Amino acid sequence: MNPALGLLHPYPFERLRSLFAGVMPPADLPHINMGIGEPQHPTPKVLLDAIHANLGLLSKYPPTGGTPEFLTAVAGWIHRRYGVEVDSSRQILPVSGSREGLFAVAQAIIDPSTRPVVLLPNPFYQIYEGAAIMSGAEPFYVPTVAGTQFLPDFSVVPAEVWPRVQLVYLCSPGNPTGAVMSSEHYKSLTQLADEFDFLIVSDEPYSELYQSEPPYGGIQTQHPRVVVLNSLSKRSSAPGLRSGFIFGAPDVMDKIRLHRTYHGAAPSSVVQQASAVAWSHEAHVDENRRLYREKFEVCQPMVNQVLPCEIPAGGFFLWAKIPESSRWAGSDETFARELYATANVTVLPGTYLAREANGQNPGAGYVRIALVADLATCVRAADAMRELEKN
Ligand SMILES: Cc1ncc(COP(=O)(O)O)c(C=O)c1O
Numbered sequence: 558m559n560p561a562l563g564l565l566h567p568y569p570f571e572r573l574r575s576l577f578a579g580v581m582p583p584a585d586l587p588h589i590n591m592g593i594g595e596p597q598h599p600t601p602k603v604l605l606d607a608i609h610a611n612l613g614l615l616s617k618y619p620p621t622g623g624t625p626e627f628l629t630a631v632a633g634w635i636h637r638r639y640g641v642e643v644d645s646s647r648q649i650l651p652v653s654g655s656r657e658g659l660f661a662v663a664q665a666i667i668d669p670s671t672r673p674v675v676l677l678p679n680p681f682y683q684i685y686e687g688a689a690i691m692s693g694a695e696p697f698y699v700p701t702v703a704g705t706q707f708l709p710d711f712s713v714v715p716a717e718v719w720p721r722v723q724l725v726y727l728c729s730p731g732n733p734t735g736a737v738m739s740s741e742h743y744k745s746l747t748q749l750a751d752e753f754d755f756l757i758v759s760d761e762p763y764s765e766l767y768q769s770e771p772p773y774g775g776i777q778t779q780h781p782r783v784v785v786l787n788s789l790s791k792r793s794s795a796p797g798l799r800s801g802f803i804f805g806a807p808d809v810m811d812k813i814r815l816h817r818t819y820h821g822a823a824p825s826s827v828v829q830q831a832s833a834v835a836w837s838h839e840a841h842v843d844e845n846r847r848l849y850r851e852k853f854e855v856c857q858p859m860v861n862q863v864l865p866c867e868i869p870a871g872g873f874f875l876w877a878k879i880p881e882s883s884r885w886a887g888s889d890e891t892f893a894r895e896l897y898a899t900a901n902v903t904v905l906p907g908t909y910l911a912r913e914a915n916g917q918n919p920g921a922g923y924v925r926i927a928l929v930a931d932l933a934t935c936v937r938a939a940d941a942m943r944e945l946e947k948n
Pocket residue numbers: 594653654655656657682728731732760762787788789790796799800801
């Protein structure tokens with residue numbers, strides 16, 4: 558067996574199952590799941606229609622390099638969104654959801670023979686860590702905490718580590734904090750990438766779910782060491798479609814394309830053609846954004862009465878702090894367990910989304926609340942949190 562498998566950590570939802578083991582929530586209250594970031598808004602009709610219209614393509618193998626319609630649609634979206642012209646035949650590839658692409662890119666890029674290091678934000682989306690480990694690299698956790706506006710603090714990376722860095726994962730807007738990186742943040746990191754010869758993989762599935770300004774994107778750096786992943790899961794509320802793209806400079810993408818030819822994870826042509834329609838259509842995304850904004854406006858003040866939190870710049874999570882002075886004494890696990898036991902509402906303890914580094918787990922004392930259900934359901938859950946405080 559591959560010994561790296563033994564280094565993988567349990568997934569956050571496994572840990573949540575253990576935390577809730579033996580707890581019996583009230584049977585008369587329907588379960589409200591705010592633990593998992595799975596969009597619950599209806600899948601847009603344009604997308605469903607496009608799936609139906611293309612079902613005949615099930616009789617064909619999908620092209621690894623992308624259908625012409627998919628590549629053109631993504632290039633068109635990139636141009637409209639970021640004002641950047643791209644060579645669609647060389648700079649874009651379809652992926653079966655960004656999760657798969659995030660994992661695969663490390664396997665294609667990392668040279669395991671040179672004690673490689675992969676930097677990742679902490680807390681983080683767990684795939685970055687698994688991808689690093691399975692590629693033979695050592696993960697190095699870069700804190701994204703309140704003191705740095707939840708942006709990665711690369712000053713903690715020791716001088717002797719930088720020459721070993723081969724890949725840096727970024728997440729903007731961040732999961733779980735919703736923080737957005739500016740062009741200056743990208744610039745300071747691309748300078749380091751040039752100096753130490755590493756690749757930046759910018760994970761941006763929440764790029765279209767923002768409050769006021771559309772977030773800056775890695776594509777806008779136009780830097781040859783920046784690879785970007787995006788997907789339709791959040792933008793188009795279609796996590797089951799498993800459709801996203803990787804973008805990068807032609808020479809890097811040639812390597813990734815070669816890897817993907819063998820990896821064999823190209824989305825079905827049905828999915829690619831339907832995705833082309835979704836990337837070309839913005840009205841459903843506007844509506845999606847409106848729904849999330851409405852939920853933030855209503856729910857954040859309610860949750861904030863119990864757990865201090867702010868409306869984030871992007872994404873659909875509240876990253877809420879458990880006060881030390883509360884009866885949960887700052888424990889995210891105690892809060893999550895009690896909320897589940899009394900109200901049948903699931904939130905994710907921040908501890909499970911981060912790793913201890915330098916004696917500290919930067920997710921500890923927070924819970925991640927995914928505002929994915931409809932407004933009324935989110936309000937019921939926020940109310941349950943307020944009730945909990947009264948007990
Ligand atoms: C930060 C982040 N990246 C990537 C993904 C994976 O998304 P996809 O559905 O495109 O695989 C998620 C999903 O929750 C996420 O939160």
